Amino acid sequence: MAYRVAHTPQAEAQFLALPEHIRRRVARWYDLLADDPRRAGTKQLVGRPELRRVHAGRDYVIVYTVRAKAVLVLIVRVGHRKDVYRRLSQE
Numbered sequence: 001m002a003y004r005v006a007h008t009p010q011a012e013a014q015f016l017a018l019p020e021h022i023r024r025r026v027a028r029w030y031d032l033l034a035d036d037p038r039r040a041g042t043k044q045l046v047g048r049p050e051l052r053r054v055h056a057g058r059d060y061v062i063v064y065t066v067r068a069k070a071v072l073v074l075i076v077r078v079g080h081r082k083d084v085y086r087r088l089s090q091e
Contacts, residue, residue, distance in 0.1 A: 003037055003066070003073045005030045011075040018078065022060055026078055029056045037066045037073045048088065051076065063088065 007015060015026060032039060037052070045051040045063070053063045061084045063077040077084050 003034050003071050005034050005073045005075065007075045011078050014078045015075075018060070022057070026056045026060060026062060029054060029062055030073075030075070033062075033064065033073050037064070045088075051088075055081070061085075 015023065018026065033042075033054070042052050042054045045053055050065050051063055052066065053061050056062055056078075059081055061077070061079065061081050062075060063084060064073055064075045066073055077088065
C-alpha cells in the first residue's frame with residue numbers, strides 16, 4: 001500500500017532551507033517512506049512513540065508520524081541531527 005507524504009508547514013520550511021544535494025537525498029527517503037513507513041532503518045523515538053525517525057545520510061534526520069487510517073506519512077521535522085530533536089517534546 002502506498003502512503004501519501006505530507007509536511008507540516010514548519011517541516012516544509014526546513015526542507016526548503018536545506019542545501020540542494022541534501023534535499024535530493026531527503027526526497028529519495030520520502031519516496032521510500034511512501035512505500036513502507038516502518039521499513040528497516042527507521043526507529044520510534046524514545047518518549048514519543050507516535051513519532052519515528054530515519055537518517056537521510058549521516059547528518060540529516062527526518063522525523064515523522066504515520067497515520068495508518070488516513071494512509072499518510074506526515075513529516076514533522078527535517079534537519080541536521082544536532083538541531084532536529086530540540087524542542088520536539090513541546091510540540
